[in-house]
Amino acid sequence: MRRSDVDPGRADPHRADPHRADPDGAAPPGADPHPAPDAPGGACAPPVPVIELRGVARSFPGDPPVQALRHADLVVRPGEYVSVVGPSGSGKSTLLHLLGLLDRPTSGEYLLDGLATRELTERDRSALRGGRIGFVFQSFHLLPHRTVLDNVLLATLYSGVPRTERRDRAHAALERVGMSHRLDFLPPVLSGGERQRVAVARAVIASPHVLLADEPTGNLDSVTSGGVLDLFDELHAQGLTLVVITHDATVSARAPRCVRITDGVLQEV
């Protein structure tokens, strides 16, 4: 495992970190409120949470309106592995969409890497999605006509990964998920577990700060689920922050921390 090359959360020079790359220098260097995340629990301040929800609620218009998420407070620190459990319709996916900047809360504030996202333009939110968030979906969402390698490369198109690094990174990411022997395969010929591994490779190639997974094992049997969960454990061990949504107790048991949603209400377990 070429850890130093592909380690997603740590010391990656190409990570889109505004506090290093922002050329306008609005914040003086000394006043940087975000210490490098590779010093967790260091001598200075505690690390900035990757995810911080402050009273976030999401309701959908209707008669009566659907309160999919009610006044949720949640802090996920760098390197944490959190599972979100709850019955169907409880608001898990709603939460994940908010965390993934695919949706905007009706009220409350969501800080990603300490960056308030409410006021951001759609363009900036897209850039954050591409650069700092990796998604893994229940239904994989691989493009059927593109090879495994192309599917993984797709994530580099929008995230600003330098063109010259794209292929190396894709190979490294596929190696990391144990799929480097299937580079030229098309997704329809892969098994479910293999497809999800490719999806994970795609999610980590741009070195996100957090991996968001919605029922990643929902379409897999228990054996292949175990393989994907092992992969998550590995990524966690390498320092990646994970938020995994599931209604499967065996899946949530793998995560050190578990959060439960019931009827839109979020509680620590």
Add this chain to the structure above:
Amino acid sequence: MLPARAGRRARPGVVVPRGAPLDRFGLRDLLAEAAHGIGSRPARLLLTIVGTVLGIGSLVVTVGLAQTAAGQVARQFDAVAATQVVVEPATARSGDSQRTVGRIPWDVEDRLDRLAGVEQVGAVSTVDIGAATVSAVPVNDPSAPALTPPPVLATTPGLLDAVRGTIATGRSFDAGHDARADRVVVLGVRAAQRLGVFRVDRQPSIFIGERPYTVIGILGDVQRRSDLLDSVLLPVGTARADFALAGLEQAQVTIAVGAGAVVGEQAPIALDPATPEAVDVQVPPPPSAVRRDVQADINAIFLALGAVALLVGGLGIANVTLLSVRERVGEIGLRRALGATTRDVAQQFLVESVVIGLLGGLVGAAIGVLVVVAVSLAKEWTPILDEAAVVGSALLGGVIGLAAGTYPAVKAARIEPIAALRGTAT
């Protein structure tokens, strides 16, 4: 945390760095993604471009055949016939005999020269030499076989140019010879052969009857009145003095292209103001108006068909692109989740339809060129096609793709990523 936030709010556009512009979904990526999008369904691509191919193809065929036909007309266009006017006295039929009723004035050259569109004027008339012979030797050799003498023609100085003649050797006579009634002749090349005159530098003479005439030149070639080549040509003034020439039989006039109608109208008045109907003017027929009209009709029909085909082609592209957007909702959602902006998505679908249109345009233009060449070969024409028209037609396909793709692209961009990922987007 607050200072940093305040600092960022100051420049809302650059909150999140997006990487170097070339690294983030650059033109290469855009084209590559569009190519994959198109290439994944080759059969559908073929059906999609049919309309555009037909439209662009018929456009190129129309333009190409019109140009080829125009070139053909220009090639067949008889420049001499189209610019030659012949003026003769009118004839009246009385009983069995034809009688000329009008006459061409001696100063026909001056009178017609003044008309707009007239370039060269000359007149000619047969000279009646009675029983006199034409020979190169003065003595009448009774033992020589009696040959019909070459015809003797009186010509004005301008005739040589008016029949587009060339002098093989020596010179032609001028207004001076004419005015002084000098005894000079120019021999048509065949008449010169008959008379055994091959050079004029030693001023050979021929005899018409008893009188000697100095040969000053030999006429090599003419485009009209080839009988001149068999004749002995005298200045009109000389013919009037020696043979009492009564009148001119014919004037040959060269005109500018297209001046036929005007000259035909004005020449009789210029020649005989009192009785213009006594002068017959034969002007070249105007360029075939009928054929041109038919050609224009065919062009209009072809162009209309092409326009309809293009419209259908555009609608086809729009339809297929819409279908493709609907089918690829999941892909759109995925791309948005991977960081694509609405603009990236719109661009991708727009480029796809532009490329489809361009492909249709290229194929259509190529087929159109082939058809033009094939038709030309069959008709033994020279195919003529403006490259700019061909390239323009091919590009027009791209423009149609652009127009057709706009609505689907906007629609794709409007798809909400969540709905798209759920697969419930409509």
